[in-house]
Amino acid sequence: MARNASLSGFPEWLPQERLVEQHVLDTLRRTFELHGFGSVETRAVETVGQLLRKGEIDKEVYALSRLQDDDGNAATGAREDPNQLALHFDLTVPFARYVVENAGYLSFPFRRYQIQKVWRGERPQEGRAREFTQADIDVVGDGVLPFRYDVELALVIAEALSALPIPAFKLRINNRKLAEGFYRGIGLADTAGVLRSIDKLEKIGAEAVAGLLTSELGATAEQAAQALALASIRTEDTSFVAKVRALGVTNELMEEGLNELEQVIAAAVTSAPGSVVADLSIARGLDYYTGTVYETVLVGHEALGSICSGGRYDALASKGSRKFPGVGLSIGVTRLVSRILSQEFAKSSRSVPTAVLVALADEDSWTAAQEVAASLRARGISTEVAAKADKFGKQIKYADKRGIPYVWFTDGDGAHQVKDIRSGEQLAADPGTWMPPAEDLKPQIVTA
Amino acid sequence: MARNASLSGFPEWLPQERLVEQHVLDTLRRTFELHGFGSVETRAVETVGQLLRKGEIDKEVYALSRLQDDDGNAATGAREDPNQLALHFDLTVPFARYVVENAGYLSFPFRRYQIQKVWRGERPQEGRAREFTQADIDVVGDGVLPFRYDVELALVIAEALSALPIPAFKLRINNRKLAEGFYRGIGLADTAGVLRSIDKLEKIGAEAVAGLLTSELGATAEQAAQALALASIRTEDTSFVAKVRALGVTNELMEEGLNELEQVIAAAVTSAPGSVVADLSIARGLDYYTGTVYETVLVGHEALGSICSGGRYDALASKGSRKFPGVGLSIGVTRLVSRILSQEFAKSSRSVPTAVLVALADEDSWTAAQEVAASLRARGISTEVAAKADKFGKQIKYADKRGIPYVWFTDGDGAHQVKDIRSGEQLAADPGTWMPPAEDLKPQIVTA
Structure with a gap:
């Protein structure tokens, strides 16, 4: 099972390995459908304009060109052309486009799951392929979306992951409103900048993050210490609320975030005890999250990175003045299956369906x-x-x-x-x- | 349901349409697995060298390039580079590569099904998309593959199609050995050229094909008439054998083909009466078929084109002197689902899984x-x-x-x-x- 892909970053499974992957995919599909999520697929390609609307990740995108155009000339890359076609790098951006295009045919709140391959031209490494399968669930509203869906999605995803042949996992949850309100409360206005620095905590450590906050964002040593104190809070129940209050900061947005996170954690801890943690260091890189943020690690396999991430986004999709707020999570199926196979967490009892x-x-x-x-x-x-x-x-x-x-x-x-x-x-x-x-x-x- | 795709040639389904597609895919999977075919998926990309190894279809291929390469330069097309990556345009060529690469890990004869999207940069039209799903079954042997698999695959595919919510279909079967032997028997040596001309019969008519045979392939009027007489034979039982013999041509390869086609038709007619026809005009464009060839039309929807095609190939995959002959069929799932939806052959009783x-x-x-x-x-x-x-x-x-x-x-x-x-x-x-x-x-x- 330790074969190398013949093309680096493009894993392919043997029949008995594919049976394990099919088991994972079937289990996810069954769980999602039991919770009323219907299937949607979107085309593999988007326009570059659509893909790069949010965030700066154009290094990772595979552009398409016809090998020979109609005049027989070799095609050239056309990076400047927003109508240039490229392969999608996730399922959230295509889904947002799909919702806007088909809004007249959908019933909101709209719940869907989507299991497809995505492509990123990244340097391949353990847990990071160039072609991989994601399994997403999202609920999207028309204008408003009750907060309760943030709670529900944590429960659905915990149930889905619990049904897979993987070791124990930790679903780490935070809330951007809590963090942003807190930063404002201590006088740091560039909240996105602070979040980006805090996001590096696991990679570069607290001291280096404090350095970034003071040197790049003009924070005082005390402000940096406060931001780091918030990020250090991690509880397996709702006791994080008291710990945040003990830091003595008051802010209305922070209160809203505290209240939301408390609801998510209270419900998730009851439903999946031991698998959920309020982790106030979680920032998530992408800019479009506006409230709850989730990420997930396999216990004992933290270096693999997050196997399931997501959050609440209030402004990803819009059509004129009409907004479609949503909340969603994405499971990294290929990352999980690679680890299941390499660590032999599970295997198939035979290599063919035949009995x-x-x-x-x-x-x-x-x-x-x-x-x-x-x-x-x-x-x-x-x-x-x-x-x-x-x-x-x-x-x-x-x-x-x-x-x-x-x-x-x-x-x-x-x-x-x-x-x-x-x-x-x-x-x-x-x-x-x-x-x-x-x-x-x-x-x-x-x-x- | 008459929505246009927002990107021409890249159809996307609404949730209630996707339920119909899922039903089709689930039905095919269940039928294939009941017959002992296991699932395999291959990566979406191949090298251009691999893709263009057989046949000349480079106009249809989508090449990939990173939108920005590592040095920050815009990428350029590199049509001359055989290591250039491109999206696969069918599942047969990638499967042949997969078999050769993994031969040491597979048990032969190896039976697999493969359901994936493929891409072709063609001009989109009814029944012809740029992104579409194919469902393939193949059996591949190591060195030799008993002819009986040609019979079995006709039975499996007839059973699979019969289980779908589509109108009656006709599985038209021919044999290249029969045709090639016959052409040699009447003194036409460029059998591939004759097949290519006969392949145009439905499009341009018998007179024009006769013209091609005489002007381009140097056939006499009598040879052209003989070739066309063979192509006009079409029977729903094994009576085609007598009709071929009545043409008075003798050739050893022709006899082999006659015998093979007789076996396929005899078994298929018993198993799927009314759905199978020996049609001696079927040629199939691709060059790699060497024996049985199949194609399938929906009765009353012949203009849609073939919804399921394939054949026997003796030399598609090889590793040094080791050959992997195979026989396979490919169902055009997107073409079928588009027609099911546009003609309302079937629909879902509700738009969500929720009960x-x-x-x-x-x-x-x-x-x-x-x-x-x-x-x-x-x-x-x-x-x-x-x-x-x-x-x-x-x-x-x-x-x-x-x-x-x-x-x-x-x-x-x-x-x-x-x-x-x-x-x-x-x-x-x-x-x-x-x-x-x-x-x-x-x-x-x-x-x-």
Whole structure:
């Protein structure tokens, strides 16, 4: 399983690895649909103008050009052209465009999940691919969106992650209003600048962040110390509220943020005890978040980075004066699956869907064997028919190599027997009624 | 449903349309897995060298470039560079590369299905998009692959198509050996040239094809007439064999092809009567087919083009002297779904997965409502909780707009009732045991 991708940054799975990925994707889909999220897909391409509307990340974008244009000339990059097509780098920006374009056909609040590949031209490294799958859920309102969705999304995502074959996770939650109000309360006006500095805390440490705050943002040593004191608060319950108050800062926006975060943490702690933490150092790089922010680490695998992030955005999508505020989270599926496979957190019990191989006694029995197979498939049993009447030993070996648990034999008199090739047990069976044990019906994803 | 894509050639579906697409994709996946095909995905990008290894279609390929390279210069197209990355235009070429790269990890004959988007920079028109989904099945052997797989794949694909909400289809099957042997038998040596001309039969007619054969390939009028006579044979059973023989041509390769096609048609006619036809005019454009070729039209929608095509290829993938012959078919999912939606062959019974909305009597009951929802979800019932304690009429309207069939009420004493908002019937219910009728559990895809 330690194969290298033939093209760096573009992982591909073997069939038995893909079964693990399918299990992850199916589990997410089932959880999202149980919570009333419907599926949407958007095209893989956006215009460069749309992609770069927010944030400065144009180094990471793959632009498209027809290999040969209609006149037969080689295409040239056209970075200046906002209508230039490029591959999307996340699912939030395309979704915002989709909502604005289709607003007349959607019912708001609109809840959707979206599971697709995205592309970033970054330098590949562990946990960072150039092509990877994201699984997003968002709820978007027309004009307003009740805060309660910020609470609900934390619960949905905790339930979804809990259903995956991964180690314990920590969903770290903060609120931008809390942080921004606090910074204003201590007299720091460039709140975005402070957030950007605080965002570097884990990378460069508290001392260096204090240096940035004083040198670049004109903070006094005391203001820097206050900002860092806020960022150091981390509680697994709502006791962060008292800790913030103890810092002695008053501000209306901060109070709003405190109240919101308290609601999210109170509900999430009840629903997913031990998996949720109020972490006031979480800033999230992207500028469009305006309230709750989420990120998630696997316990013991913190260096992998966040496996699930998101937040509340009040102004990502708008159509004239009409605003579509939303809240959403995005799971890094490829990052998770890569780690599940490399650490063998889970694997598939076999490499094929097939539960039964129908063996051939002679070449003429192929049509009859197809009828046996059709009977079994009608009850949901994945079945293959041998392509050649090789010696039975060779046909059994075909099944054995793939982990197919059962081989079916029909003799010249039309009598049927089925053999469990693991135990060697062979019994008479009726193609119209026989069922394998439930655990043999489909490949099982077995956790370590 | 007659919305235009905001970017020509890149269709996007509304949530209720996406449910139809998901039904198609889920049905194909289930059928393929029941027949023992496992899932594989390949990366979206290949090198230009890999993509253009076969055939001359470089006008259709989308090349990639980083919008800004590492030095900050605008990227330029590099058509001459075989390592240039580009988006795949089908799933067969990437699969052939995948097989060669991973041969040491796969069990042969290797059967896989692959459902992914592909991209072609073509002029968009009805049934021809720039981004579209294909669903492929292939079986690939190591060195040799028994001919019987050509028969089996016809059966699998007929079963898969029969399970979709589409009109009757015709799976037209031919065999290149038959055609090539026949052409040689009548003294035409450039068999590929003859096939290319015959491929134009439906577009330009018999007279024009005869003209091409005589003017460009040096055929006599009689040879052209013979080639056209072969191409005019079309039978829904194995009687094509006698019709070919009646043309009086003898050739060993032709006999081999006749025998193979007879086997495919005999089995397919039994398994999918009325849906299969031996059609000796089918040539398929791509050069890599070497035996059986398939294509499929929807009856009454022939102008849409083929919705499912493929064939046997003996030399698409090789590793040194090791050859990996295969046979496969590809379903044009987007082409089918576009037609299903535009002709309303099928639609979804509601626009969301949700079966139950749990209403709120007051704001404080949200947490209790979450518990009701969790009970229902534990039995697979998709459930949403209202985000606000609006008047019940407004909460019911939320459900009604989305087609959510049931609204759940809990009164101050904890007594539960569930209302079918279509009939207005409201009954006492227990969140731990209540089930909706099976047809209300999930959105149903209803055929017209």
